[in-house]
Amino acid sequence: ASHTMFPKGFMFGASTAAYQVEGGWNADGKGVSIWDDLLHKYPEYVVYNMNGDVSDDSYHFYKDDVRVLKEIGFQTYRFSIAWPRVLPDGTTSNINQAGIDYYMNLIDELIANGIEPVVALYHWDLPVTLQKFGGWLNPKVVDLFVDYADLMFKTYGDKVKWWITINEPESVAGGYGGGDAAPALNLFGTGDYLSGHNLLRAHGKTYRLYQKKYSHFGGKISMAFCGATCYPASDSPEDIAAVDRCFQFSFGWFAHPVIKGDYPPVMREYVDENSMAEGRDVSRLPYFTEEEIQEINGTVDWFGLNYYTSQMVKAGLTDMDPSLNRDSRIIKSFNSSWPTSGTNWLRVVPQGLRLIATKVKEAYGDIPIMVTENGYPDHGEHDDLRIGYFETHLAELRRAIYEDGCNIFGICIWSIIDNFEWRNGYTVKFGVVNVDFNSPNRTRTLKNSGYWFQHYIAMHKLVE
Numbered sequence: 001a002s003h004t005m006f007p008k009g010f011m012f013g014a015s016t017a018a019y020q021v022e023g024g025w026n027a028d029g030k031g032v033s034i035w036d037d038l039l040h041k042y043p044e045y046v047v048y049n050m051n052g053d054v055s056d057d058s059y060h061f062y063k064d065d066v067r068v069l070k071e072i073g074f075q076t077y078r079f080s081i082a083w084p085r086v087l088p089d090g091t092t093s094n095i096n097q098a099g100i101d102y103y104m105n106l107i108d109e110l111i112a113n114g115i116e117p118v119v120a121l122y123h124w125d126l127p128v129t130l131q132k133f134g135g136w137l138n139p140k141v142v143d144l145f146v147d148y149a150d151l152m153f154k155t156y157g158d159k160v161k162w163w164i165t166i167n168e169p170e171s172v173a174g175g176y177g178g179g180d181a182a183p184a185l186n187l188f189g190t191g192d193y194l195s196g197h198n199l200l201r202a203h204g205k206t207y208r209l210y211q212k213k214y215s216h217f218g219g220k221i222s223m224a225f226c227g228a229t230c231y232p233a234s235d236s237p238e239d240i241a242a243v244d245r246c247f248q249f250s251f252g253w254f255a256h257p258v259i260k261g262d263y264p265p266v267m268r269e270y271v272d273e274n275s276m277a278e279g280r281d282v283s284r285l286p287y288f289t290e291e292e293i294q295e296i297n298g299t300v301d302w303f304g305l306n307y308y309t310s311q312m313v314k315a316g317l318t319d320m321d322p323s324l325n326r327d328s329r330i331i332k333s334f335n336s337s338w339p340t341s342g343t344n345w346l347r348v349v350p351q352g353l354r355l356i357a358t359k360v361k362e363a364y365g366d367i368p369i370m371v372t373e374n375g376y377p378d379h380g381e382h383d384d385l386r387i388g389y390f391e392t393h394l395a396e397l398r399r400a401i402y403e404d405g406c407n408i409f410g411i412c413i414w415s416i417i418d419n420f421e422w423r424n425g426y427t428v429k430f431g432v433v434n435v436d437f438n439s440p441n442r443t444r445t446l447k448n449s450g451y452w453f454q455h456y457i458a459m460h461k462l463v464e
């Protein structure tokens with residue numbers, strides 16, 4: 001077979017997240033999320049005081065989303081459920097039927113159009129009622145998440161076969177440790193590890209619950225992992241070791257526990273050592289009990305991989321921002337030859353996608369991989385650069401499949417429509433479909449990249 005095509009059965013899809021597209025922030029009984037709360041209290045957190053109150057208004061125009069997905073030919077759609085839309089105060093004692101209906105209608109509309117749903121339970125919008133007692137810092141949230149997941153599996157489990165518990169746990173933890181996300185807490189080196197610990201517990205318990213109560217549905221569960229894809233700044237053994245730490249402190253932080261039962265040894269060693277040097281009695285990186293290890297070990301059926309860009313790394317502490325690399329002792333930069341994009345954190349490095357797929361295989365074996373995010377940001381004009389981005393990344397993906405034997409069965413690009421890009425608001429656009437934010441019904445129209453995908457996917461359907 002020619003390797004200009006993907007293997008038969010390979011799935012092409014697109015992604016969104018509730019807060020980024022839905023709007024309807026208080027419609028029909030929805031509760032307030034930590035993103036609603038943060039941006040209502042501190043509008044200046046986002047450029048031009050933008051927020052997700054209305055956004056693409058997918059809450060009202062989800063049929064238009066399905067229409068463009070279908071027009072392009074996407075076979076899967078990855079979206080997230082807003083926890084406070086279905087459970088306004090975060091607990092199952094108060095169910096918002098309008099919210100339940102919204103996702104049921106969306107799922108039914110997708111299935112009626114031959115598009116398979118891939119559903120994330122948590123893409124960062126915690127009910128603010130739970131943040132009031134610490135949010136993910138509080139182990140009680142673990143059980144509330146499991147109750148929420150239980151209701152979602154019960155309600156949608158006969159229709160949804162692909163589940164993601166947590167999207168980018170590292171980014172969620174960042175929200176507690178100085179990262180760019182709600183609840184925007186600055187507990188670097190403590191809040192991040194503790195919230196991450198509870199995310200892992202929540203994931204493990206949710207997986208076991210599904211096994212016990214819902215395995216007859218035959219669904220498959222994962223997380224969408226993110227992290228840094230790193231190239232060594234030099235051939236020195238120190239920089240080569242830094243590349244491994246770069247992987248273990250990002251992807252490994254969450255993937256290692258759910259696949260091997262505990263944190264990566266190098267992360268344990270470095271954080272323990274620093275904690276001791278700080279005169280602490282116990283490590284800032286919490287420990288799992290033996291029982292928790294049993295529960296968490298082996299709880300992903302597939303590997304959700306988010307990839308956008310890569311980094312150059314070298315070993316060392318920096319005095320620019322000591323907090324950021326205090327534990328991992330790596331210094332990141334971009335290779336100056338990598339093309340820039342419409343946002344400062346993303347350089348175009350297609351070969352990094354192949355590299356990270358092979359790293360995942362090397363670290364975790366033959367687990368099936370779906371690329372759950374990959375995309376190119378611009379300011380709305382240079383959409384041909386987006387086409388180039390996808391063309392080269394998809395070529396690297398085929399190399400990973402055919403030349404490196406990686407078990408990659410699909411991709412969901414980011415994103416189907418332009419949407420609320422967190423602190424960049426609506427100024428940075430990732431959609432293959434344009435949204436007219438001045439029109440009341442948020443008119444969606446395909447960009448060049450949308451038409452390009454339409455052709456690309458149609459060609460692929462010829463594969464036998």
Ligand code: GCO
Nearest residue numbers: 017167168171373414421430
């Ligand atoms: C995520 C993402 C998306 C972003 C995308 C582009 O899952 O990480 O943050 O929500 O919009 O990655 O930045």
